[in-house]
Amino acid sequence: xxxxxxxxxxxxxxxxxxxxxxxxxxxxxxxxxxxxxxxxxxxxxxxxxxxxxxxxxxxxxxxxxxxxxxxxxxxxxxxxxxxxxxxxxxxxxxxxxx
Amino acid sequence: xxxxxxxxxxxxxxxxxxxxxxxxxxxxxxxxxxxxxxxxxxxxxxxxxxxxxxxxxxxxxxxxxxxxxxxxxxxxxxxxxxxxxxxxxxxxxxxxxxxxxxxxxxxxxxxxxxxxxxxxxxxxxxxxxxxxxxxxxx
Numbered sequence: 706x707x708x709x710x711x712x713x714x715x716x717x718x719x720x721x722x723x724x725x726x727x728x729x730x731x732x733x734x735x736x737x738x739x740x741x742x743x744x745x746x747x748x749x750x751x752x753x754x755x756x757x758x759x760x761x762x763x764x765x766x767x768x769x770x771x772x773x774x775x776x777x778x779x780x781x782x783x784x785x786x787x788x789x790x791x792x793x794x795x796x797x798x799x800x801x802x803x
Numbered sequence: 804x805x806x807x808x809x810x811x812x813x814x815x816x817x818x819x820x821x822x823x824x825x826x827x828x829x830x831x832x833x834x835x836x837x838x839x840x841x842x843x844x845x846x847x848x849x850x851x852x853x854x855x856x857x858x859x860x861x862x863x864x865x866x867x868x869x870x871x872x873x874x875x876x877x878x879x880x881x882x883x884x885x886x887x888x889x890x891x892x893x894x895x896x897x898x899x900x901x902x903x904x905x906x907x908x909x910x911x912x913x914x915x916x917x918x919x920x921x922x923x924x925x926x927x928x929x930x931x932x933x934x935x936x937x938x939x940x941x
Contacts, residue, residue: 786828798826
């Protein structure tokens with residue numbers, strides 16, 4: 706995986722998730738952040754900080770990105786969500802337009 | 804030109820598959836797992852409007868009681884009105900609406916539901932009491 710094909714998503718606690726750019730682009734919000742014209746730090750460094758999103762939630766979101774790509778390619782599996790994460794995940798998903 | 808035509812045909816005949824969004828999946832999870840739901844205080848109104856209508860009287864009561872720091876009635880008042888309607892009928896509901904209009908007062912439908920429900924239980928209890936006493940007298 707080439708560095709330019711990846712992006713780094715950083716959680717509130719500072720954990721870094723390096724994922725494929727096309728997976729991250731599942732989120733409209735991240736897509737806008739990474740592709741917007743201008744000198745945005747996110748666009749230049751290809752990394753996005755989420756001070757409001759915990760590591761557990763961000764990890765789940767990354768899993769969803771890959772699940773979404775698989776689903777789009779025809780592999781329709783179930784996406785598991787731990788019940789206790791539901792509300793926090795819903796809020797983050799809403800923010801990320803995912 | 805032919806391939807373009809073929810593409811259009813394909814579009815016409817094959818249904819477009821929609822990938823569930825993460826919000827959709829979470830909403831479904833919230834509906835399926837009400838027992839894990841408690842304080843929903845930070846969830847925005849639009850999301851609440853999507854999953855709260857799926858809950859029963861007891862479940863909605865549980866959610867509202869667990870959410871102490873936020874008044875959920877802007878979302879739940881209509882749901883309670885529906886519960887009232889289902890439990891006590893359209894006639895009783897209209898009477899309540901008319902009375903509130905007449906007296907120019909307004910109550911939350913959850914309060915109205917609870918008061919009417921308790922009254923109905925007590926009434927039923929007293930009927931049972933009268934019946935038991937009548938049987939005992941025989």
